[in-house]
Amino acid sequence: KTDQSLETPDIQSLVLMFSSTAIGGAPHKFPGVTVVSTLLRPESRGYVRISSNNPKDAPEIAPNYLSVERDRMKLLESIKIVRKIFNNKNISSFVVEEKYPGSSLNTDEELLNYIKDYCRTSYHPVGTCKMGSDNMAVVDEELKVRGIKSLRVVDASIMPTLVSGNTNAPTIMIAEKASDMILKEYTN
Incomplete structure (x- = not known):
């Protein structure tokens, strides 16, 4: 949970046993893990619309990811939670370095820019x-x-x-x- 007062979790974090910046993308050449955090109840809303009267034409799809600030703040908090977990004394000895978003990104603005650049669908x-x-x-x-x-x-x-x-x-x-x-x- 990004907020302990919530009745149910609002994020889900998955640990993948390889390092990659994209789900379904090629793994990096270096060893590592990837933590993917997903919004469980996003407020951002997109749409799918018919683009023409020709059934062979692709629909207009606008997912509008992260169009609501609350969603961006939840993902920002999820990065902070994952960092806290990996900095725990029982885990930190196994961590060589944080590649993504990288230990040089620390301000909320820097992390929000990272989220904007790397956010993807969870299908x-x-x-x-x-x-x-x-x-x-x-x-x-x-x-x-x-x-x-x-x-x-x-x-x-x-x-x-x-x-x-x-x-x-x-x-x-x-x-x-x-x-x-x-x-x-x-x-x-």
Whole structure:
């Protein structure tokens, strides 16, 4: 947690057993570990829009990462927490040096610039076809697309907000629930 008064964690830090500046990128030539901190409940909101009436045209995607200051502050605090962990006497003897962001970056401004330059997706987008009853909801409580017959959306895009953790298990639950609803509808 970036704030101990929070009821649930707001960041998740993963330790990768190699050094890299990009998830899925090539590992560095030197030995090391990478700590990736992820916002569990980001407030920044992006969008996916149809770019034309041609279905072959790519959609317009604007993730708007870190557009809300609170998200930037949470990631800034996560760097400070990871540094505190690695400076712990039980771990620090195994640390040769901090490569990224690097021990020369210490002010909040320097670290925020680093975050801006290196922040990447965690590959868990949700909410592009959110479920609900409000005007922004694309699907109803039965996952049916509003205004279109015989079409449902059954994936993480229906989640109105990001869950506090990985999206795999909740997405499986959505699919299981959808299969139950579809079977019930077609067997009655």
